[in-house]
Amino acid sequence: MTFNTIDKALERYEKVVLDAASTLENDLRNKVIYSLKLQLVSVYLGFTSKPQKHTSGLCFKDGDKLHVAIFINPDDPIDYIAFTISHELGHLLYKKLTDVLSMTGKANDGSTEITSIMRITDYSEIYGREMEEQVCDIIACRNIQKMGFVEFSDLLKKELQRTAKKRAAAESFISTFGKRLDECDFIDDYDKNGDTFAVKNSFWYYSVAFGLSQIVNSFDDTMGANAYFKLCEALDINDLTYFKSEVKRFQNIEKKRRSSQ
Numbered sequence: 692m693t694f695n696t697i698d699k700a701l702e703r704y705e706k707v708v709l710d711a712a713s714t715l716e717n718d719l720r721n722k723v724i725y726s727l728k729l730q731l732v733s734v735y736l737g738f739t740s741k742p743q744k745h746t747s748g749l750c751f752k753d754g755d756k757l758h759v760a761i762f763i764n765p766d767d768p769i770d771y772i773a774f775t776i777s778h779e780l781g782h783l784l785y786k787k788l789t790d791v792l793s794m795t796g797k798a799n800d801g802s803t804e805i806t807s808i809m810r811i812t813d814y815s816e817i818y819g820r821e822m823e824e825q826v827c828d829i830i831a832c833r834n835i836q837k838m839g840f841v842e843f844s845d846l847l848k849k850e851l852q853r854t855a856k857k858r859a860a861a862e863s864f865i866s867t868f869g870k871r872l873d874e875c876d877f878i879d880d881y882d883k884n885g886d887t888f889a890v891k892n893s894f895w896y897y898s899v900a901f902g903l904s905q906i907v908n909s910f911d912d913t914m915g916a917n918a919y920f921k922l923c924e925a926l927d928i929n930d931l932t933y934f935k936s937e938v939k940r941f942q943n944i945e946k947k948r949r950s951s952q
């Protein structure tokens with residue numbers, strides 16, 4: 692990581708960024724690609740433009756160069772700042788480094804990956820934006836708890852409350868589709884069964900280690916053409932009734948499939 696700070700007073704937050712990054716890195720079994728991204732990323736630390744504006748962040752790719760920009764309001768509680776930093780580092784987890792390293796491919800629905808969670812359908816329509824936001828919040832929550840923030844501040848609690856329903860829906864999909872989420876110590880965890888490795892949670896494992904094509908294809912194979920696209924679209928437009936009914940439908944099909952084996 693290289694840091695660009697405009698003010699000496701911001702230097703102490705470099706430590707928070709480094710701590711958040713190493714905590715997230717230690718949550719991975721396969722650290723290779725993420726560690727490389729951390730080495731390449733340039734971090735910009737600045738103050739918020741207005742005193743009433745809370746800490747916010749942004750993660751983007753400029754050509755092959757990765758950037759994270761964090762705009763800090765020093766009046767915000769430190770857990771909120773650490774949460775925002777962890778959220779942005781979460782996005783970095785899913786950014787494509789190069790097509791060679793990320794093994795991109797086209798899914799059943801013909802869509803192309805932008806990150807390993809967001810996709811573009813016909814070079815105009817993006818879907819999965821909200822899924823990625825929720826995934827990054829889930830990761831950020833887990834990350835700051837591992838960093839030692841257990842009792843959350845009122846500001847962070849309020850922010851988490853605002854998005855609680857969407858996040859719970861995304862979590863139910865990740866655990867239902869991925870299965871065995873609770874047993875995972877790592878985001879990309881697996882079991883060694885004799886000579887083979889069994890993935891503990893397909894969603895986390897594939898989105899971190901490979902890409903979303905396998906998730907889209909596997910979900911659509913079970914649920915029908917374009918099912919994953921429609922699921923993500925429902926989260927994007929906040930249609931949680933449809934989202935939840937699809938998660939339930941997936942669960943039922945899988946249950947039937949397993950009992951008939």
Ligand SMILES: [Zn+2]
Nearest residue numbers: 778782824827
């Ligand atoms: Zn975000």
